[in-house]
Amino acid sequence: MKALCWEGINDVRVQDVPDPKVLDDKDVVLKVGLSTACGSDLHLLTGHIPFMQAGDVIGHEFMGEVVEVGPGVTRHKVGDRVVVASFIGCGECYYCKHDLWSLCDNTNTNPGITQALWGADPGGIFGYSHAMGGFRGSHAEYVRVPFADHTAIPIPEGVDDLSALFASDSVPTGWMGADLGGVQPGDTVAVWGCGAVGQMAARAAQLLGAERVLVIDRFDYRLRQAERTFGVETLNYQRVDVGAALREATGGRGPDVCIEAVGCEAHSDGPQYVYDQVKSKLKLETDRPIAVREAIHNCRKGGSVFVLGVFSGFVDKFPLGAVLNKGLTVRGAQQHGQRYIPMLLDRIAKGELSTGHLATHVMPLAEAPRGYQLFKDKEDDCVRSVFQP
Known part of the structure; x- marks a missing residue:
């Protein structure tokens, strides 16, 4: 065959x-x-x-x-x-x-x-x-x-x-992120990544009762597809300050649930992207956790972060201090x-x-x-x- x-x-x-x-x-x-x-x-x-x-x-x-x-x-x-x-x-x-x-x-x-x-x-x-x-x-x-x-x-x-x-x-992976991420009626949810899994996580959040769902990506055609199909709000991180937009959407608190649907080869326009590329090429880390860092940094105090993207090994500059001092719940799963x-x-x-x-x-x-x-x-x-x- x-x-x-x-x-x-x-x-x-x-x-x-x-x-x-x-x-x-x-x-x-x-x-x-x-x-x-x-x-x-x-x-x-x-x-x-x-x-x-x-x-x-x-x-x-x-x-x-x-x-x-x-x-x-x-x-x-x-x-x-x-x-x-x-x-x-x-x-x-x-x-x-x-x-x-x-x-x-x-x-x-x-x-x-x-x-x-x-x-x-x-x-x-x-x-x-x-x-x-x-x-x-x-x-x-x-x-x-x-x-x-x-x-x-x-x-x-x-x-x-x-x-x-x-x-x-794609659909059960996205649904799991919203379900095990603890989305509740009235929540504001942010999703990093607007591929199939990110779109399914966004739709799952809506069906579980989220009041607002914002999806973050850099490809306009994917953002347009999600907006057109599910009516979610979209943010192109190459054009807007994502952190400022999320704070504005939530009265300064940050999203209740942040879902990372990008994975170990995340992209960014900031210096952390260059840092992670160099570290991975030198075999000093295996994965680039850029979207995970951003989700943790922008999540509200006492909120929840769920990692859906695939990671294979070890990452650098994991913001453990933010997890502790903001009282976050961080989960992940296949x-x-x-x-x-x-x-x-x-x-x-x-x-x-x-x-x-x-x-x-x-x-x-x-x-x-x-x-x-x-x-x-x-x-x-x-x-x-x-x-x-």
């Missing part, structure tokens, strides 16, 4: 790879209907996420049709249309039973790597390095889905493939998809959540390298590239 393979830094190619097979009685094989590039994939392309090997199939956000079922699968049958959570959950361990699915104890097949790096191993994820299990990714014609009774979720009638696609990762996806599919079916607008560039899998180039370089107003095998 054809699949998009990582061959090195900024080098992805569509190649022939072996067809997947059922390896465990809880597996299904899925014929991929749609998959999409994700902002966290760009960290693979630039080499920020280690433990990649040439030939690895990338991609983790997808939906499709079940074509083969292991004998231990009870919730799916051949022909079912499903969306797949990007993190694989066994459904039986302590973490899965407590709805902390991305922390599953049993799905990362290479736990020693992350135990040494982070002190514990999270769950396995499709197409995201051997540190996260080494599973083949979704930019392929077919994918093996382990623990399918928990990892694959049926798509309701009335939800089209394109809308369901983003319920795999998405607990199985906790949210069924509810989110129902909201999509009811028209409460719009997701299809994110797919600005839909193309055959054969053109996936071009799709990643468009996505990475923000060419042609690309928000998300979507691939059809």
Whole structure:
């Protein structure tokens, strides 16, 4: 079959790879209907996420049709249309039973790597390095889905493939930021990053009752899309003083909840950007936490900061003094998809959540390298590239 393979830094190619097979009685094989590039994939392309090997199939956000079922699968049958959570959950361990699915104890097949790096191993994820299990990714014609009774979720009638696609990762990730960030009715929420995840976090904040939602980015086409689709307020940090704008919007206090949806390669026009670039090139830090610093600095006293962006290791100049002296709650997580996806599919079916607008560039899998180039370089107003095998 054809699949998009990582061959090195900024080098992805569509190649022939072996067809997947059922390896465990809880597996299904899925014929991929749609998959999409994700902002966290760009960290693979630039080499920020280690433990990649040439030939690895990338991609983790997808939906499709079940074509083969292991004998231990009870919730799916051949022909079912499903969306797949990007993190694989066994459904039986302590973490899965407590709805902390991305922390599953049993799905990362290479736990020693992350135990040494982070002190514990999270769950396995499709197409995201051997540190996260080494599973083949979704930019392929077919994918093996382990623990399918928990990892694959049926798509309701009335939800089209394109809308369901983003319920795999972008929508639950954004929703988690607003939910676990503690958004309450009447709150003012600020979101750093206006890609798919940032837009979904903003919409989630609205649906959880936020009175005002402000989204921060530097790309006008993304800000316009969010404003047009969800009616949020937008701030281009290259044109306005974000801190002053947030204080003005909140009577001088700052937002109640700040959600960071940028990640380890954050950009800035200030001197901190140069500082972080130099530190990372010298291997004195692995990630650039610019948006995290800004969220902590601008959050109101006693407020909440939630980190959604992907970070791989260590950062410098973390404002711990601000966290302590402002009495902030700071949380972060990879998405607990199985906790949210069924509810989110129902909201999509009811028209409460719009997701299809994110797919600005839909193309055959054969053109996936071009799709990643468009996505990475923000060419042609690309928000998300979507691939059809």
